[in-house]
Amino acid sequence: MRPDVLALILAVGASSWAFRALPFRLDLSGLSPEGRLGRLLAATGPAAIAALFVASALPMLGQGAPLWGGSLAVLAVWYARRSVVLATLAGALAYGLISAMPGW
Amino acid sequence: MTANTSPATFLQGLGAAVPVALGYVPIAFSFGVAAAQAGFSLVEATAFSLIIYSGAAQFLAVTLLAGGAPLLVSAFTLIAMGVRHLAYGPALMRAAGGSQTRRAWVWAFGLTDEVFGAALGELARGRRFSEPFMLGLGLGAYGAWVSGTVAGALAGGGALAGFPAVEAGLGFMLPALFLALLLSILSRAQLPVIAVAAAVTVALTLAGQPTLALLAGMAAGAVTGALRRSA
Known part of the structure; x- marks a missing residue:
């Protein structure tokens, strides 16, 4: 294992554990949702995920129907079942099926 | 529906993990394949899932490192991505009615987006919160995630060459995951x-x-x- 990769994995793993576990030990009630820091923290997740979706989908834009079909499947299953996993799998399934159609 | 009066058990937690685990295996498999394609070894790919255990962060880590992004920049980006998890503990405790969480430092590691969602769903259906239940739910999902990754990394980048539709579908797994996550926090x-x-x-x-x-x-x-x- 490359030491730089291991260092990154350990740092991100430690932060991942801390973000999930520390709210059970620390009183974060002083972090007002309407304070500037509270708003910055609340916005970081949506901003990161929006940027990641755009960055990962942008190179696929030229593929047309599979991308739109896959994205629509994610939207439809999310609104029907409210499950991240099911919506992800439905999107991948729709994308694969449309890609397999003759002409794609 | 009548609420259960006794706290949920570890085995009930494992049972509640089954739908999450079934969904995790193919996503983790596609992560293992992506990591192998990007030049990461089996041990490295497995370490991502064992230690980070966050699909979005793992896919991004592979993309950033394979693209030559500086280590510190990558680490900052990946850590910033995890901030959303800060909200899960307090939300879960609200739903659990202030139950004991003395061992949260163990089971909270498994509090992924989907495990959090599954736990909230179980509580909403009348299940009584308990730490063994959360441990079972988290371990079931974690086991599926790690084994799916190992299978994908063992299969390697060329494993799906004969199945272009499957390869295309797995290639869309990452944007699909991010879109679904975005909808979940919209x-x-x-x-x-x-x-x-x-x-x-x-x-x-x-x-x-x-x-x-x-x-x-x-x-x-x-x-x-x-x-x-x-x-």
């Missing part, structure tokens, strides 16, 4: 944040700066959120 207040993050990412990607695009998009969106007026 709120009216965050719409300007998402719009700014997306616009900056598109603009800089089209300008030929994909890694900078990602970081600048995240930063611009987060700052937009901090500067917005109170509702």
Whole structure:
């Protein structure tokens, strides 16, 4: 294992554990949702995920129907079942099926 | 429906993990394949899932490292991505009615987006919160995630060459995961944040700066959120 990769994995793993576990030990009630820091923290997740979706989908834009079909499947299953996993799998399934159609 | 009066057990937690685990295996498999394709060894790919255990962060880590992004920049980006998990503990405790969480430092490691959702769903259906239940739920999902990764990394990058439709579907797993995650945290207040993050990412990607695009998009969106007026 490359030491730089291991260092990154350990740092991100430690932060991942801390973000999930520390709210059970620390009183974060002083972090007002309407304070500037509270708003910055609340916005970081949506901003990161929006940027990641755009960055990962942008190179696929030229593929047309599979991308739109896959994205629509994610939207439809999310609104029907409210499950991240099911919506992800439905999107991948729709994308694969449309890609397999003759002409794609 | 009548609420259960006794706290849920470890085995009930494992049972509740089955739907999550079934969904995790193919996503983790596609992560293992992506990591192998990007040149990561079996041990490295497995370590991502064992230690980080966050699909979005893992896929991004592979993309950033394979793209040659500086280590510190990658670490900062990946750590910033995890901030959303800060909200899960308090939300879960509200739903659990202030139950004991003395061993949360163990089971909270498994509190992924989907495990959090599954736990809230179980509590809403009358299940009584307990730490053994959370441990069972988390371990079931974690086991599926790690074994799916190992299978994908063992299969390797060329494993799906004979199955182009499956390969295409797995290739869309990452955008699909991010889109689903985005929908799961979508709120009216965050719409300007998402719009700014997306616009900056598109603009800089089209300008030929994909890694900078990602970081600048995240930063611009987060700052937009901090500067917005109170509702």
